[in-house]
Amino acid sequence: MIEADKLTKYYDKFTAIRDISFKVEKGEIVGFLGPNGAGKTTTMRILTGFLPPSSGTARVAGYDVLTESLQVRRRIGYLPENVPLYTDMKVTNYLEFVAEVKGVERGNRRHKIGEVMDKCGLAEVRRTLIGALSRGYRQRVGIAQALLNDPEVLILDEPTIGLDPKQIIEIRQLIKALAGQSTIILSTHILPEVSMICHRVIIINNGQVVAVDTPENLTAGLQSSTKLRIRVDGPVDQVGVALTHLPGVLRVVAEDETHMPACDAQAGETARSFVVESERNCDLRREVSRLIVERGWGLLELRPADMSLEEIFVRLVTKEAQEVRA
Amino acid sequence: MNVLAIFKKEFRAYFASPIAYVVLTIFALISGFFFYSLLTFFSLNSLQAAMNPALGQGLNASEWIVRPLFRDIAVTMLLLMPAATMRLFSEEKKTGTIELLFSYPIRDWELLLGKFLAALALYAAMLGISLLDVAMLGSFARLEWGLIVSGYIGLLLLGMAFLGLGILASALTENQVVAAVGAFGVLLLLWVIGWSAEAAGPTLGPILSHLSIINHYDSFAKGTIESRDVIYYLNFTLLCLFLTLRSLESKRWRG
Numbered sequence: 001m002i003e004a005d006k007l008t009k010y011y012d013k014f015t016a017i018r019d020i021s022f023k024v025e026k027g028e029i030v031g032f033l034g035p036n037g038a039g040k041t042t043t044m045r046i047l048t049g050f051l052p053p054s055s056g057t058a059r060v061a062g063y064d065v066l067t068e069s070l071q072v073r074r075r076i077g078y079l080p081e082n083v084p085l086y087t088d089m090k091v092t093n094y095l096e097f098v099a100e101v102k103g104v105e106r107g108n109r110r111h112k113i114g115e116v117m118d119k120c121g122l123a124e125v126r127r128t129l130i131g132a133l134s135r136g137y138r139q140r141v142g143i144a145q146a147l148l149n150d151p152e153v154l155i156l157d158e159p160t161i162g163l164d165p166k167q168i169i170e171i172r173q174l175i176k177a178l179a180g181q182s183t184i185i186l187s188t189h190i191l192p193e194v195s196m197i198c199h200r201v202i203i204i205n206n207g208q209v210v211a212v213d214t215p216e217n218l219t220a221g222l223q224s225s226t227k228l229r230i231r232v233d234g235p236v237d238q239v240g241v242a243l244t245h246l247p248g249v250l251r252v253v254a255e256d257e258t259h260m261p262a263c264d265a266q267a268g269e270t271a272r273s274f275v276v277e278s279e280r281n282c283d284l285r286r287e288v289s290r291l292i293v294e295r296g297w298g299l300l301e302l303r304p305a306d307m308s309l310e311e312i313f314v315r316l317v318t319k320e321a322q323e324v325r326a
Numbered sequence: 327m328n329v330l331a332i333f334k335k336e337f338r339a340y341f342a343s344p345i346a347y348v349v350l351t352i353f354a355l356i357s358g359f360f361f362y363s364l365l366t367f368f369s370l371n372s373l374q375a376a377m378n379p380a381l382g383q384g385l386n387a388s389e390w391i392v393r394p395l396f397r398d399i400a401v402t403m404l405l406l407m408p409a410a411t412m413r414l415f416s417e418e419k420k421t422g423t424i425e426l427l428f429s430y431p432i433r434d435w436e437l438l439l440g441k442f443l444a445a446l447a448l449y450a451a452m453l454g455i456s457l458l459d460v461a462m463l464g465s466f467a468r469l470e471w472g473l474i475v476s477g478y479i480g481l482l483l484l485g486m487a488f489l490g491l492g493i494l495a496s497a498l499t500e501n502q503v504v505a506a507v508g509a510f511g512v513l514l515l516l517w518v519i520g521w522s523a524e525a526a527g528p529t530l531g532p533i534l535s536h537l538s539i540i541n542h543y544d545s546f547a548k549g550t551i552e553s554r555d556v557i558y559y560l561n562f563t564l565l566c567l568f569l570t571l572r573s574l575e576s577k578r579w580r581g
Binding site for chain 1: 428431432
């Protein structure tokens with residue numbers, strides 16, 4: 001549905017993106033992840049035809065964004081960063097205007113506008129001036145206008161930025177509900193968002209694609225070991241030694257407790273957290289719990305300590321930086 | 327039809343902001359004042375003519391009131407039209423709404439034409455206000471309606487040229503003040519350029535006179551519609567709109 005091939009964009013001498021290539025299949029939700037200034041917005045603007053690439057090509061819904069721009073624009077819905085809307089228009093008037101220019105048939109317009117307003121929860125503000133709306137509602141109007149033409153491809157630039165947690169959840173649910181109807185590409189720098197909504201992640205940094213994969217694979221692939229975080233009430237030295245001797249364990253690290261919050265002190269002086277590193281894909285939860293119970297210690301906590309997407313992201317981005325320096 | 331959609335949006339925007347009300351009110355005040363002073367001057371002359379019939383030669387309301395009134399209206403438009411066109415593209419650029427607008431399946435010329443027609447409609451509304459003065463005069467004085475029709479055609483063409491230049495200025499900058507001052511400056515220069523025509527010598531003189539945006543209005547004021555003047559205004563407008571279109575397109579390849 002979306003094919004980017006070696007997209008490059010210079011602003012004067014500054015290279016915003018370099019050789020960005022990726023493909024998005026029909027019905028996918030793809031997250032575009034990167035720190036600020038990585039080139040997310042530039043790439044999205046190229047996909048909508050707002051900016052021309054300096055070199056490379058992109059096709060959206062089978063049409064070239066540069067030479068068949070009008071065909072592309074008929075098939076996309078776009079939510080730019082910061083949601084620029086006409087502040088002196090009322091919500092319904094604005095949506096009527098967009099429906100008209102997006103080519104929604106006259107007879108179908110009223111119905112269509114009602115439909116997207118329901119979807120985006122805009123019914124109660126339909127007669128309000130857009131300029132008087134809160135940030136969350138403006139975001140919804142932005143999404144509503146993108147949906148009016150039943151777009152094959154939805155391009156959302158930072159759809160949840162600046163919203164409060166409740167609104168973020170609502171917008172995410174809305175985006176998830178749109179999957180299946182549209183192919184969605186969204187940019188964000190909020191990592192949990194990606195693992196929550198997206199089927200695939202494209203991580204870009206300094207204008208280049210650093211990694212493309214599913215959130216799960218990214219998490220698993222970069223981990224060299226499986227980690228378990230446990231909290232045990234027992235003699236620290238003995239616990240450490242006993243854990244180290246379990247088959248499959250590579251390393252046991254007792255965590256520094258000096259910064260622990262006071263509430264943990266209730267468990268007694270002897271409680272301590274450990275991180276048990278074992279070989280990859282080796283689940284030691286049963287063995288660890290059996291050992292601790294058999295020795296008569298207290299098992300206060302046991303959970304897999306996967307590398308979070310944040311850590312992966314930081315690792316990818318910093319690795320990149322080191323390579324560049326080297 | 328996209329042109330119509332853009333037209334409706336822009337025309338509504340004029341009335342959603344204070345622009346339309348301010349421009350229309352100021353115009354009504356100024357043109358009303360001009361009309362009033364021309365009328366009192368005319369009636370004073372008429373009174374003197376009643377005592378001395380020799381003075382009454384060539385004293386008629388069309389020549390003495392309507393013609394100078396149209397000229398005054400043209401000056402007023404020179405001041406007001408840049409204010410009406412300045413926001414058309416500058417505002418969209420400044421607020422970023424142009425990015426969304428460009429993501430819709432609208433051709434550049436449809437966008438431009440819609441905006442141009444909206445500004446032209448506002449201009450026509452202003453001329454409509456002045457028509458009230460003329461109609462009132464017509465109710466108690468005998469007027470040469472041919473002269474009035476040609477005068478209005480001339481004003482309409484002149485206004486199109488003003489609007490074209492104003493839109494071009496608006497497309498070139500994201501600052502509304504720059505757009506207004508730029509458009510006004512160029513229009514004023516084109517207006518006064520004819521003044522130096524007589525002193526400029528036999529070769530340069532006619533060129534300067536021909537360039538002048540107001541000299542071409544003279545034939546309309548006299549009640550004749552000359553094709554070269556019509557062509558001047560239409561060419562001027564089309565050139566401005568063409569350059570605006572190029573400027574919009576260049577945004578796509580310049581990035």
